[in-house]
Amino acid sequence: MAGASAADVRSILSLPNPSTAGPSQPRKPAVPAERARKPEGISRELYSLIGPSVPSLAAQLAKPRLKQKPNLGGGGRVKWEWRSFKNGARSDGFELSHWAKAGSDPNAEYPFAKYNVQTTSYVYSQEEYARLLEDAEWTKEETDYLFNLVREYDSRFHVVYDRYEYPSGPQRTLEDLKDRYFSVCRKLVRDRPWAGDEASKNQLLSSLQFDKERETTRKKYVTSLEDRTPEQVAEEDALFVELQRLEQNERRFKRDRDELLRTLLGIESGLPDVQVDEEGLNGAPQESKKRKRGGNAGADLDTPVSASPSVIALGPAIPKKAQSAKNAAFDAQNCIIRTEVPATTSSSTKVAHQPVYLRSYKLPTPKMTAAPKVAQVLGELGISHTRLVMPTRENCAQLEFLLEAGAALVETKKSVDKIEQDIRIAKARLDNRQSEDADGEGTGDAAPTPMDVDEVNDADADAEGEVDGRAQSVMSTRSTRSARGRRSV
Numbered sequence: 001m002a003g004a005s006a007a008d009v010r011s012i013l014s015l016p017n018p019s020t021a022g023p024s025q026p027r028k029p030a031v032p033a034e035r036a037r038k039p040e041g042i043s044r045e046l047y048s049l050i051g052p053s054v055p056s057l058a059a060q061l062a063k064p065r066l067k068q069k070p071n072l073g074g075g076g077r078v079k080w081e082w083r084s085f086k087n088g089a090r091s092d093g094f095e096l097s098h099w100a101k102a103g104s105d106p107n108a109e110y111p112f113a114k115y116n117v118q119t120t121s122y123v124y125s126q127e128e129y130a131r132l133l134e135d136a137e138w139t140k141e142e143t144d145y146l147f148n149l150v151r152e153y154d155s156r157f158h159v160v161y162d163r164y165e166y167p168s169g170p171q172r173t174l175e176d177l178k179d180r181y182f183s184v185c186r187k188l189v190r191d192r193p194w195a196g197d198e199a200s201k202n203q204l205l206s207s208l209q210f211d212k213e214r215e216t217t218r219k220k221y222v223t224s225l226e227d228r229t230p231e232q233v234a235e236e237d238a239l240f241v242e243l244q245r246l247e248q249n250e251r252r253f254k255r256d257r258d259e260l261l262r263t264l265l266g267i268e269s270g271l272p273d274v275q276v277d278e279e280g281l282n283g284a285p286q287e288s289k290k291r292k293r294g295g296n297a298g299a300d301l302d303t304p305v306s307a308s309p310s311v312i313a314l315g316p317a318i319p320k321k322a323q324s325a326k327n328a329a330f331d332a333q334n335c336i337i338r339t340e341v342p343a344t345t346s347s348s349t350k351v352a353h354q355p356v357y358l359r360s361y362k363l364p365t366p367k368m369t370a371a372p373k374v375a376q377v378l379g380e381l382g383i384s385h386t387r388l389v390m391p392t393r394e395n396c397a398q399l400e401f402l403l404e405a406g407a408a409l410v411e412t413k414k415s416v417d418k419i420e421q422d423i424r425i426a427k428a429r430l431d432n433r434q435s436e437d438a439d440g441e442g443t444g445d446a447a448p449t450p451m452d453v454d455e456v457n458d459a460d461a462d463a464e465g466e467v468d469g470r471a472q473s474v475m476s477t478r479s480t481r482s483a484r485g486r487r488s489v
Contacts, residue, residue, distance in 0.1 A: 079103075089116035121151045122185050132187045138180055142166050150181055175212045182210040337393065359396045366407045374406040 010017065038047045079102040084095050087110050100106075124133060129140055145166050153159045161174045186208045194201045228236075331338065366374045378385050385403060388395055 085110055088113040119155050122147070122188050124184070124188060128188070128191075132191055133184050135180070137170075142169055143180065143184065146177060146181060147184075175215050178210050178215075179212040182208050359391050359393065363396060364400055364403055366403060366410075370407055370410045373410045374403065377406045377409060378402065 007017075009015075038044060080099045081102050082097055083100045083106060084097045085100075086093065086095055089110075126140075129143075133143070135143075146160075146164070149160045149163060150157075153163065157174060157178055161172075161177060164172060164177065166172075186205060189201070189204060189208065330336070365371070375385065383399075383402065385399060388399060
C-alpha cells in the first residue's frame with residue numbers, strides 16, 4: 001500500500017498549502033456564524049424545522065403564565081387562642097371550647113347557630129279544641145301528648161312513632177299519627193286570622209295535606225312487591241315480554257293496513273304519501289284486454305295507461321255527505337271550522353289532509369313595489385300589519401281586506417298621478433302651440449326655429465296627445481303645420 005503524500009495529509013488536517021500561503025500572510029481565525037436565538041414558547045424541534053422565517057408564531061405560542069396562588073395568610077402571622085363559647089341555639093347553657101383568632105370578639109354570636117331552623121309548632125287553646133278539634137277517636141290528652149312528641153323530636157315522625165307510648169291508649173300506626181297531626185294543623189291555619197296574602201295561606205295549607213288511604217295503599221303495594229316469590233317475578237317478566245310482542249305486532253298490522261288503504265283507496269283513504277291515479281277504475285282493465293287480444297299499441301291513443309302497475313286506479317271521488325245539524329251545532333259550539341279538500345289535484349302525489357298551520361302565516365302580502373306605501377297607509381291609520389295581537393278568523397279576514405284595500409288605494413293613486421302628469425304635459429304643449437301661432441301671424445315668418453324643431457321631435461316621440469279632450473295623432477299635427485306654412489308663404 002502506497003504511503004499518503006504530504007498533500008493528502010494537509011487535506012485531511014485542513015492545513016494551508018505552503019505554496020499558496022506565504023509567511024507574511026497571517027492566518028485569520030474562523031468567525032462562527034451567528035445563530036438566531038430561539039424565541040420562547042416554541043420547542044427546539046419545531047424551531048429547527050421552520051427557522052426564523054415565521055416570527056409571528058412566537059406571539060401565538062407564548063408560554064402560558066400559571067395562575068398565581070392566592071395569599072390566604074394575609075401577609076402576616078395570625079395568633080390563635082383556646083376559647084370557650086356558648087351556642088345560642090341551645091337553651092341549657094352548655095359550653096364548649098374551640099380555637100379562635102386572638103383579635104376576634106369573645107362575646108360574638110356563634111356563627112353556626114343560624115342553621116338551627118325550627119319548624120312551626122302549633123299550640124291550641126281549650127276553646128279552640130272544643131270548637132274545632134274534637135274527634136271521637138282522639139281525646140284531648142292524647143292529642144296534647146302527640147303534639148309534645150312532634151315538637152320534641154322536630155317533626156321526625158318515624159322517631160315519634162317509635163317513642164309513642166300513650167298509657168291506656170289504642171295502638172296507633174304511623175299514618176294515624178300523621179293524619180291526626182296534619183288535620184289539626186290545617187283546621188288551625190284555616191280558622192285563625194292570616195296576616196299575609198291568600199296565596200301564601202293556600203301554599204301552607206297544601207303543604208299540610210296528607211292522604212291516609214293513599215299512603216296505606218302505597219305501603220301495601222310496596223309490601224306486596226317485596227313479598228313476591230321468584231316464580232311470580234319470572235311470570236311478570238314473561239308477561240311484560242309478551243306485552244311488548246303484542247305492541248310490536250299491533251304496530252306492524254297498522255303499518256300493513258295503511259299500505260293497503262293507500263293502495264286500494266288512494267286519496268280517499270286520508271293517509272299521507274298517497275299515489276293519485278286520475279285515469280279511473282275502468283281504464284286499466286280495458287287496456288289489459290286490448291293487449292291480450294293482440295291489438296297494437298297505437299290503436300287507441302286516447303286511452304291513458306296507469307303509471308304504476310301496483311296502484312289500482314279509482315273512478316271519480318265520491319262526494320261527501322252534507323254535515324248534519326248536530327255536527328254543525330257541535331262545531332259552532334267548539335269553534336271548529338272544517339275545510340274541504342279539493343277534488344281534483346294537478347300533482348301526482350297529493351296529501352289528502354291539509355297540515356296544521358297558523359292563520360297569520362296565510363295572510364297575503366302586498367307587492368314588493370307597493371309594500372312600503374301600503375305600510376305607510378296602514379301606519380297612518382294606526383294599524384300594525386306585521387303582527388296581530390289576536391289572530392282570530394274574523395281579525396285575519398279584516399286584515400286581509402285592509403291589505404287589499406290599501407294595495408288598491410296605492411294603485412289608484414299611482415294611476416291618478418300618471419294621468420295628472422299627462423294632463424299637465426298636454427296643457428304645456430297646447431300653450432306652446434298657441435304662442436307659436438300668435439308669433440307666426442304677427443311676423444309672417446314661417447321659418448322653423450330651434451324651438452319648433454324641439455317641439456316636432458317631442459311630437460314624434462309622443463304617439464298621441466290629448467288636447468282639449470280630443471285625441472290628435474302625429475300625422476294630423478304635421479299636416480296642420482305644413483298647411484299653415486304654405487298659407488304664410
